[in-house]
Each structure stands twice: as structure tokens, then as C-alpha cells.
Amino acid sequence: MQRNHNHPKICIVEKVIDETPTVRTLIFSDDVMHNVLPGQFAMVWIPGLNELPMSVMVSKESGKAAFTVRKHGLASTGLYNVQVGQQIGVRGPYGNSFDLKQGKLLLVGGGTGLVPMMRLLTFVKPTDDVTLVIGAKSKNEVFFEELANDLLKNNVHRVIITTDDGSYGEKGFVTNTIEKLVNENRFDGIYTCGPEIMMYKTVQLAHSKGLFVQASLERTMKCGVGICGSCCIGEDLVCKDGTVFDGDHLMSNHEFGSFHRNKAGILENY
Amino acid sequence: MNQLLYSKLPIFFKVNPSLITSVGKICLDRPVMLASGILGISLDVFNRLYRSGAGAVVTKSLSTEPWDGYPNPTIFSVDGGGWINAVGLSNPGAQNFAKMIESNVDVPIIVSLVGSIPEDFESMIMQFKNCKITAFELNLSCPHVAKVGLEVGDDPELVKKIISAVKTSTNIPIIAKVGLGTSNYLNTVNAAIDSGIDAITAINTVRAIAIDVETQRPILSNKFGGLSGTPIKPIALRCVYEISSKYDIPIIGCGGISTWEDAVEFILAGSSAVQLGSAIGSNWIHVFNDINHGILEYMKRKGYSKIDEMVGLAKKS
Ligand SMILES: Cc1cc2nc3c(=O)[nH]c(=O)nc-3n(C[C@H](O)[C@H](O)[C@H](O)COP(=O)(O)O)c2cc1C
Ligand code: FES
Numbered sequence: 001m002q003r004n005h006n007h008p009k010i011c012i013v014e015k016v017i018d019e020t021p022t023v024r025t026l027i028f029s030d031d032v033m034h035n036v037l038p039g040q041f042a043m044v045w046i047p048g049l050n051e052l053p054m055s056v057m058v059s060k061e062s063g064k065a066a067f068t069v070r071k072h073g074l075a076s077t078g079l080y081n082v083q084v085g086q087q088i089g090v091r092g093p094y095g096n097s098f099d100l101k102q103g104k105l106l107l108v109g110g111g112t113g114l115v116p117m118m119r120l121l122t123f124v125k126p127t128d129d130v131t132l133v134i135g136a137k138s139k140n141e142v143f144f145e146e147l148a149n150d151l152l153k154n155n156v157h158r159v160i161i162t163t164d165d166g167s168y169g170e171k172g173f174v175t176n177t178i179e180k181l182v183n184e185n186r187f188d189g190i191y192t193c194g195p196e197i198m199m200y201k202t203v204q205l206a207h208s209k210g211l212f213v214q215a216s217l218e219r220t221m222k223c224g225v226g227i228c229g230s231c232c233i234g235e236d237l238v239c240k241d242g243t244v245f246d247g248d249h250l251m252s253n254h255e256f257g258s259f260h261r262n263k264a265g266i267l268e269n270y
Numbered sequence: 271m272n273q274l275l276y277s278k279l280p281i282f283f284k285v286n287p288s289l290i291t292s293v294g295k296i297c298l299d300r301p302v303m304l305a306s307g308i309l310g311i312s313l314d315v316f317n318r319l320y321r322s323g324a325g326a327v328v329t330k331s332l333s334t335e336p337w338d339g340y341p342n343p344t345i346f347s348v349d350g351g352g353w354i355n356a357v358g359l360s361n362p363g364a365q366n367f368a369k370m371i372e373s374n375v376d377v378p379i380i381v382s383l384v385g386s387i388p389e390d391f392e393s394m395i396m397q398f399k400n401c402k403i404t405a406f407e408l409n410l411s412c413p414h415v416a417k418v419g420l421e422v423g424d425d426p427e428l429v430k431k432i433i434s435a436v437k438t439s440t441n442i443p444i445i446a447k448v449g450l451g452t453s454n455y456l457n458t459v460n461a462a463i464d465s466g467i468d469a470i471t472a473i474n475t476v477r478a479i480a481i482d483v484e485t486q487r488p489i490l491s492n493k494f495g496g497l498s499g500t501p502i503k504p505i506a507l508r509c510v511y512e513i514s515s516k517y518d519i520p521i522i523g524c525g526g527i528s529t530w531e532d533a534v535e536f537i538l539a540g541s542s543a544v545q546l547g548s549a550i551g552s553n554w555i556h557v558f559n560d561i562n563h564g565i566l567e568y569m570k571r572k573g574y575s576k577i578d579e580m581v582g583l584a585k586k587s
Contacts, residue, residue, distance in 0.1 A: 006347030051342035235314035
């Protein structure tokens, strides 16, 4: 029977990698997930526990994919605690993807928002000049630096790390670094995923310079298919219209950077 | 008018068909509405759906207090079409919701309510006194939450008490949404009509379950959910046909509608308007204009100028 991509496909976790004390990568085999586009996501079922939207992490091995998860709420902690050999259900992929320009590119990622950025890096052309900025609170929360350098080894590139406490890389908020970069360079495309305030400032800075910018957003999700409405931001539905939105569009969305909805659908401030 | 004769009429004699329809006192520009619980928590989204061709939008069912609903998984896709959902009526609560839609000007909004006793409904209706609203729809038929929905709908005496109380507290039209529970749903319809209901929406989702063979367990966190979409269409159509055959009450058909043919079937069975939800999962929001367009073409071809002329025609044959 043809695969129904809305059906959870049961996959076995084959390997678990600790990225930081609170972030893990779980690797599994699945051709469809191996090939998803940057920005697309899957709904991941932890049988008996919960289901949550996850950006699909790259795996170098063909036919494999991964999820990189930070333990936070009930669902993400449940996924974080999944052991090698355990089953998870994966449905999707859902959502649109980044519109990758060519030339001078800037990628800005924070936390597990780096996942779609890593996948985006696998799509850059060897002629692209790529700057990746990774924002973290402190040194022990930095991950994917080595992977990024490896993925970019054939490109002119730099990987800049900023930590809020200065324990590694540049000291200060990631947005200060972005401001400098945007003032000093003419980027052909800027892409961001991570904490919404970081994305908001990145989009705002790029937009004010008239630069092409896109962000991949996160909201509460129940269905992933545009039925339940839980992921709405203004008149947009993140699962269906996104997760990737153009900066122009986002700047006219009055909820972007300010509000998200809780499980009951009540607007809450960031 | 005879179809053959009509098609021979010169073009200037033909009236342009209109999609305007009346469900009792409720007048709508277009007959296809958004069903409750689908994309239904934000005024911005309502505006977008209205611009996309929906004749009205029904809100998520609201309760007196905010509800988080059930944990995920809350939605399951059935092979061959349709969904089983147990969202668990997550909603921001009537008060928060009323505040959000206070600024509404353009959109015909039908507010869906769930509760257990007459006082729940009365107090929620009060919250909307500053809002522009087309009607209230009482959800007497959600199949997966205790003490509300079907558990209320299955008790015709309680239905009478609720509707009588609600009818005395507002002049806004009241719709009762019925579904298939453990008692005969026609008794609920009967009780609602006896208590002065303005219209009936039929039907809600049908209680169902999904099981995963690999992990050997139910998939939804609540185990049971409600089946919607194409698999329930013939059942919903049967209900509309039964109600319209038995009672003289305006009906809104709902269940598995995804094409203009589906919508016309429901109209021919006796509904003056229809609602859809699941079709958005497959056809996205273009589904409204696609259906509107299809109905108009059908009316032109068959020589009807008003929706009203087609309501219940299938019962005459
Ligand atoms: C995800 C989802 C949530 C729903 N929530 C509600 C609700 O809150 N109140 C209600 O009366 N019906 C609710 N329903 C039922 C729909 O309004 C509708 O009656 C049913 O889905 C059948 O129509 P359809 O086949 O076009 O989807 C929900 C259905 C779905 C799929
Ligand atoms: S998650 Fe349900 S509409 Fe987006």
C-alpha cells in the first residue's frame, strides 16, 4: 500500500548523541525524512506519551534522519528520554521550505533552531560565501559548530559563536553581532531559526536594510495539517503557510515577535 | 422550470443564480460555512476564511473556563480519507474569546458553546453582548469529552432545559448541533424543536478509535475520538434527510463535504446551508470558493436562481 504521509510511521531509534547537557540527537532510518527540505518538519509520536512537531535534522548516512531535541516540557522531555531500540512514530513532512538565494548568505540559529540551518547548509552551492552565527547563553550550550564547519568545508565561510556570558566566542547577544554583520556586508539572503525575539530582531534589521530575509517559526501544534488552528499567528497558520515566512510578510504580522498562543489558544506575551 | 425548456431560452431571459440562503432567521451570502473546531480560534483567521468564500464561520466550541484539551496525539488520518480527532475541546474560554472578537465588523460569526447545565450557556451568552454575532450554535454532540456534548445531547430533558433557558436570555438565533450518540438523535432534535430552537446542525463527528499495529496501542492520547470527513458523509446525509422528512425546521448539513456535488446533495436532502471542516485538511481553504463556484454552475445548468428552490428536492421523488 502507498505510504500515507499523515500516518505515523514507526521508526526505531538507532543511535543517541548527547549534544549538550540538555540537548540530544536521536538517529533513525527513513528515506522520506532523509530527503526533507530545509524548514520542513515532522510530527513525532512518543507512544503512550505525547506527539510534538520537530524540525528534521540531517544525517550524513543515506536513508537516515534525526531529531535534535532540548528537554523542556513534557513532550520534549519524553522524546529526549527515548533510548536506543525504542519506537517512535513519524508523520510528515509538513510545511514549506527556505527560498535559498545564491551569493553572500547569512544564517542565524539559536538552540535547536540550528536544525533547519544545518539542513540549509547542505543545499548551498560551492560558490556561495556563507556566514553562520550561532547564539547561545554559555559555552556548554554550544553545539553543531564542528558539523557546520564540516558541511561548509568547500565554501568560503565563517562560523561565529556568540555567548551571552562570554564563556565562548564573542561575548554578548547574537543580535549585536547580526547588526554589525548587516551593516558591514550586503547579503543576498538571510535565514534564521531559533528563539522568536532573536528572529524578530534579525528580520527587523535585515528588513530595514531592504535585504531578503526569511524565518522559520514555531507555534503550538496539534494537527500539523491546517485543521486545528492551534498554530495560528495573525491570519497565518504556521504548519500550512510556513514554517518559513518572508521578512516583509512577518513585519506586517502584529503577533510576530510579541505573542504566541498557549494550549487553550490564549494569546501570551513573549 | 423544465430543464430542457430552460436551456433553450435566449440568454437575456436567464436569471443570474444567487448563492444567498436563509437558515430560518439567519441570512447568509453564501451557503458553505466553516464547521466548529476547524481553524477556529482567531479573528484574523476568520477574516481570511471569509475572504476565501466561507458564508459564515463557526467558532471552536467555547466553555465557561479555558480548557487545554487532551495531550497530543489529538488527530489521526484515516487511510482512504477522513480524520479521527480527540482535541478535547481545547479553547480559550468564552470570556477571552468574546474580547478577541469584539472588534469584528465584517465576518458572520456563529459562536459555538459547550456546557453541562443551562447556567453554563446563559452565562457564556452574556459575555458576547458587545460582539457582532450571527447566531449561537450549541454543541450537544462532541463525542469525546465527559459531561458535555453528546452526554448532554443524549438527555432530551436536559436539552429542553438548556434551550428553553437560552431562548429566554437572548434574541440571537440559536442552533442545536446534534450527533450520533447512545440514544436516538431524533429525540434530541424533537426536544430542541419543542423548546423553540431556530435551526439544527447535523452532524458532529462519530465516536471512533485508531490502533497502531506496531506498538499495539490506541494512537490518540484519549484513545477514543470522533470520525469526520468523507467516511461519514453518507451517514450525515441520511440524518439530514431524516430530519427534514420528519420536521419542519431549517437544517445545516455537516459531515464529509468536500466538493460542490457533496454540498448539493445535502441541499437536495433538505439543508439550507452546509458546514465543512475536514476538507480543509486535504483541499486547504480554496475549498470554499471551489464549492461556491461549482454550486453556481450547477444552478445555471439546472435553471435555479435561488438556493431555496433546491432545498429538499430529493424528498419529492
Ligand atoms: C479537529 C476537529 C475539531 C472539532 N471541534 C469541534 C468543536 O469544538 N465543536 C463542534 O461542535 N464540532 C467540532 N468538530 C466537528 C466538526 O465541526 C464537524 O461537525 C465534523 O468534523 C464533521 O464535518 P467534516 O466531515 O466536514 O469535518 C471538530 C472536528 C475536527 C476534525
Ligand atoms: S497545527 Fe493544526 S492548524 Fe497548524
